[in-house]
Amino acid sequence: MRVALFTPLAVSAVLALVAPWAGGRLPPRMAAWLLTLASLVAALGTATALGMAAFTLIGQIPAVAAEGKWSPGVLAAQAPVNWLVATGCAFVLAGCVGALAVSARRQTAVWLTARRECRALPTGGDLAVVDDPVPQAFALPGSPGRVVVSSGMLRALSADERTALLAHERAHLHHRHHVFLLVLRLASALNPLLRSVARAGSFAVERWADEEAGTLVGDRPLVARAVARAALAGKRAPRHSLAATGGPVPQRVRALLAPPTPLRRDLVVAHALLMLICCFSLALSADDMDELFDTASPGHLHTAAGQAHHHRHERQ
Numbered sequence: 001m002r003v004a005l006f007t008p009l010a011v012s013a014v015l016a017l018v019a020p021w022a023g024g025r026l027p028p029r030m031a032a033w034l035l036t037l038a039s040l041v042a043a044l045g046t047a048t049a050l051g052m053a054a055f056t057l058i059g060q061i062p063a064v065a066a067e068g069k070w071s072p073g074v075l076a077a078q079a080p081v082n083w084l085v086a087t088g089c090a091f092v093l094a095g096c097v098g099a100l101a102v103s104a105r106r107q108t109a110v111w112l113t114a115r116r117e118c119r120a121l122p123t124g125g126d127l128a129v130v131d132d133p134v135p136q137a138f139a140l141p142g143s144p145g146r147v148v149v150s151s152g153m154l155r156a157l158s159a160d161e162r163t164a165l166l167a168h169e170r171a172h173l174h175h176r177h178h179v180f181l182l183v184l185r186l187a188s189a190l191n192p193l194l195r196s197v198a199r200a201g202s203f204a205v206e207r208w209a210d211e212e213a214g215t216l217v218g219d220r221p222l223v224a225r226a227v228a229r230a231a232l233a234g235k236r237a238p239r240h241s242l243a244a245t246g247g248p249v250p251q252r253v254r255a256l257l258a259p260p261t262p263l264r265r266d267l268v269v270a271h272a273l274l275m276l277i278c279c280f281s282l283a284l285s286a287d288d289m290d291e292l293f294d295t296a297s298p299g300h301l302h303t304a305a306g307q308a309h310h311h312r313h314e315r316q
Contacts, residue, residue: 004288005053005080007281008045011274012193015042022267023200028207030263034271035201036180039194043187045278050093052289057086059293070296078292096190103189107182111141118142126173127166129154135233137165139242145173156233161226164217168227171212172242177205181242206247210256224256 023031056079065072121128135153147169188198214220231245
């Protein structure tokens with residue numbers, strides 16, 4: 001059980017090491033889906049594994065054992081981890097859950113702010129042009145979402161570049177990229193090992209919108225120019241997560257000027273295997289935990305004592 005119990009931690013460590021490398025060697029759409037799903041599975045798997053390890057200690061508390069009707073002494077003797085490891089798991093889990101709560105509250109505030117901004121924009125279509133000399137362009141998720149572009153950004157780009165930039169932002173809304181970013185951020189808050197996965201996934205989301213825009217306008221170098229010109233015009237970090245100049249712009253431009261990334265099935269299979277290993281290890285650990293607490297229950301102890309007495313009687 002001990003190996004299976006901590007397998008999700010090993011999966012998280014492997015993802016943290018390989019995600020930045022693998023994400024850049026897959027088509028952006030596939031990379032975004034794989035990294036988002038893998039981070040979700042690894043984060044939930046790690047939290048569940050830590051919870052199971054911690055509960056082997058919590059279950060030894062007399063009040064908890066009395067409520068669950070099992071023997072704390074037997075549970076302590078057969079627990080897969082000692083009390084020190086279980087205590088560490090409990091504190092780590094508490095810290096991770098606290099970080100998740102803080103991140104969820106922050107993301108909720110950002111979402112509510114975006115909704116208010118979306119409602120305050122002039123109605124009519126999915127495009128809102130604001131009179132602002134500061135060049136900026138971003139997507140506001142909502143019902144419906146809106147693409148916001150400033151007059152300063154429109155003046156900084158040519159007509160073709162404006163079309164490419166707006167196609168990028170519409171791709172964010174069409175594919176609900178804010179959901180991908182939300183999952184990546186919450187997963188990395190719950191499991192800090194996944195922060196590099198969240199960064200790689202966020203970059204894949206931006207690259208996905210770039211490639212979608214390139215397909216729509218039929219000119220990937222044009223999208224590269226639009227992204228570069230927009231970043232140079234902005235001259236500061238974007239305030240919104242779905243901004244046209246989000247992520248490492250030089251890498252985005254280089255990727256658009258290079259041939260499209262081919263699909264590598266070996267990397268897809270590797271990510272799928274990691275997720276399956278994580279889920280399978282949790283299933284094994286859950287089954288072992290169920291057996292552990294059944295073994296510590298009075299009914300099982302009474303049965304075991306009766307069998308031992310029967311065997312002694314037969315030997316006599």
